[in-house]
Amino acid sequence: MIVLGLTGSIGMGKSTTAKMFADAGVPAHDSDETVHRLYSGKAAPLVEAAFPGTTVSGVVDRAKLGARVLGDAAALKTLETIIHPLVRADADAFLARHRAAGAPLVVLDIPLLFETGGRNRVDKVVVVTAPAVVQRARVLARPGMSEEKLAAILAKQVPDAEKRRLADFVIDTGEGMDAARAAVDAIIAELAGR
Numbered sequence: 001m002i003v004l005g006l007t008g009s010i011g012m013g014k015s016t017t018a019k020m021f022a023d024a025g026v027p028a029h030d031s032d033e034t035v036h037r038l039y040s041g042k043a044a045p046l047v048e049a050a051f052p053g054t055t056v057s058g059v060v061d062r063a064k065l066g067a068r069v070l071g072d073a074a075a076l077k078t079l080e081t082i083i084h085p086l087v088r089a090d091a092d093a094f095l096a097r098h099r100a101a102g103a104p105l106v107v108l109d110i111p112l113l114f115e116t117g118g119r120n121r122v123d124k125v126v127v128v129t130a131p132a133v134v135q136r137a138r139v140l141a142r143p144g145m146s147e148e149k150l151a152a153i154l155a156k157q158v159p160d161a162e163k164r165r166l167a168d169f170v171i172d173t174g175e176g177m178d179a180a181r182a183a184v185d186a187i188i189a190e191l192a193g194r
């Protein structure tokens with residue numbers, strides 16, 4: 001089974017591209033979605049213990065938590081120490097399930113693949129990218145997002161140019177959905193022979 005890591009900086013199109021792989025029949029695991037699920041389950045008490053007041057009715061409020069940790073390097077590190085092992089365990093279970101089922105190719109969508117040593121956990125890497133102006137416009141259009149929050153997140157991420165340099169495949173999501181879908185199909189053809 002080939003494990004394809006999918007990464008890219010904030011707003012570059014990871015989730016959208018992961019869904020294209022899934023729609024084409026390639027199982028895809030989404031780290032951000034896993035974090036969000038954990039925040040309404042087993043991670044919630046751990047987060048509340050570390051950052052009192054960031055959960056509401058037993059569920060992590062991501063706006064409150066983001067306000068607490070983004071821009072505070074030590075706090076973010078503490079959060080990552082709690083969350084990353086749980087996400088990794090979820091991804092490992094996903095891999096075991098699909099390996100047992102005989103899947104030829106699977107995708108792990110890992111936002112911090114290069115930042116957290118994820119390169120060793122995957123066979124090939126696809127980086128999604130877009131021009132910086134497109135990225136900014138996408139991210140700033142989200143509710144609750146601000147220039148400061150974006151700057152704090154970008155400061156914690158390997159720069160886009162460096163990610164592209166380290167990639168086996170690059171998909172430019174600034175060229176539209178059809179172009180991205182064609183790029184996804186070409187990668188599947190190369191890696192899974194179909």
Ligand SMILES: CC(C)(COP(=O)(O)OP(=O)(O)OC[C@H]1O[C@@H](n2cnc3c(N)ncnc32)[C@H](O)[C@@H]1O)[C@@H](O)C(=O)NCCC(=O)NCCS
Pocket residue numbers: 008009010011031032035062063065066069070076079080083084087110111112153156157
């Ligand atoms: C700070 C939080 C609460 C903000 O929540 P919010 O709903 O606004 O954002 P969301 O979770 O959808 O993440 C959006 C994007 O932000 C970036 N990002 C998130 N966490 C981090 C981080 N620790 N370092 C760098 N970039 C990050 C990624 O590009 C990610 O795709 C949330 O991102 C979080 O809990 N982060 C810590 C866990 C983590 O490291 N997740 C990312 C990989 S598993």
Ligand SMILES: Nc1ncnc2c1ncn2[C@@H]1O[C@H](COP(=O)(O)OP(=O)(O)OP(=O)(O)O)[C@@H](O)[C@H]1O
Pocket residue numbers: 008009010011012013014015016017032111138172173174175176177178180
């Ligand atoms: N190929 C594409 N063509 C046009 N728009 C796209 C394409 N891919 C993604 N987008 C748009 O870009 C925005 C960000 O996409 P997406 O949520 O997939 O990014 P992400 O990298 O997962 O973001 P985050 O890092 O915040 O989790 C969305 O509005 C999405 O519709």
